[in-house]
Amino acid sequence: MTPFNVIFFIALPYAALLMFFVGTIYRYKATKFKFSSLSSQFLETRKLYWGSVPFHWGILFLFFGHLIAFLFPSSILAWNQQPVRLIILEVSAFVGGVVTLLGLINLFYRRLTDARLRKVTSLIDILLEALLITEIFLGLWVAFGYRWGSSWFATVLSPYLKSIFTFSPNIDAVVMLPFIIQLHIILAFVIFLIIPFTRLVHVLVYPLSYLWRPYQKVIWNWDRKQIRSTQTKWTIHKPRNN
């Protein structure tokens, strides 16, 4: 148990958890209206689609994959019992990672090059995106370089994470892992640590109520055919549809 291991595999996760809970609750109470991702979409659907959509599909898939492996490790081992099922799981997870990485690189490029976006970009946004890109890249490295991650996550990392959450940290196995895997774990804790200060808080206020909210019927109270083309001057009346 070197100081390095104690700091990064015992102290850091607790610091991250504490900061995550205290920070997010404080921020929600203090600045409720800023508890969002501060949407930057503005007449640029085309540009955003190929970044945001792959990234969000991918990251959700990966997040829940990690969560299931943590909560139900034996279910993963049972699934992986047949080699074909193991390959299906591993390939899907790897593809999920690549999709997420490509989406995020697209988003990062857009954030850095779009002059209008630069105005609303803070330093922590850049830091967060850089951290996420590194984390996902390391994840892919682990998946490819240290097979079969889905299985050994269940036998090596689930017990470790469980020991953290039950306040009886056991880091014997984690300290023996290859450095790349350790780095992936450490960065994950760092990301959790800075969540309260970033736009990532929006994952906590996902509008789930939309799922069971009644439909809203929108009625346009004007004749669509009378609206002029944007190239010509309006003649009948000034369009007022938004």
Add this chain to the structure above:
Amino acid sequence: MKRKILLLTVINIIVFSPLIAQGGGEKIFFEKCTACHTIGEGKRVGPDLANVHQRREQNWIVKFIQSSQSLIKSGDSLAAAVFEENNKVIMPDQPLNESEIKSVIEYISTNSPDPNNPNIRTPKQIFDPTAITQADIDRGKKLFEGTVKFENGGAPCIVCHNVQLPGMLTGGTLAKDLTVSFTRLSPAGVDGIIRNPPFPAMVNSFANKPLADQEVKDLLAFLYYSDDWNLYQNFSGNGNIIFLAVSIFGLNIVFLFFLWRWRKVKKHSVNFFRI
């Protein structure tokens, strides 16, 4: 102020006492050492430790146990010689403090050779290549792959280990490749590690789920077969290439899905339409 410091000290002692508590030498020896070492029962993966306290300085033993590789790298010729003598198998660093190691040394010294001890398994009792059958090998293969579960529910070997054989799924690359484990570790060494794993990741998987005696024998048979097969033939799998190829195929499917969804995405603002 003084009372607060006192209180803090007491709390700290209570919190940290489990961390610095001494483990009994016997318990530690059985948990950490028996996979590779014996006391007077001959060499396994590592040397016989009988009377080691008479052969080596205590400080040297402490350093070697804590990190044999660091000791070797520091230029200690004795440590390097031990490493050479034992087929260059790296002894894993043991997270033990000095007092724990001293308790182990004490345990070894009090239990060192008793020439009249009859409880010694001969190498032939551990593994006898002439006694194994094809059925043993097949069962061992299935246990290794996980298609047949271990009786007590331990994780299959393929999770972390690879064995290079045709017709077998390429195995995990987190831990050592076991294709020629018999040559590297000797039957007694493999047997010792399987029965009493010294590596923390294996302890996680098998501490409360020990393998049945027959399961160990089947695995030994399979590993012997793999070792033997690879002695005369060389099979290099192409797991990485297949994995990448299937992944690229999957990636295409996912992006086709996004392309299909793109058709339905509203591309312009509400009152923008061309005539």
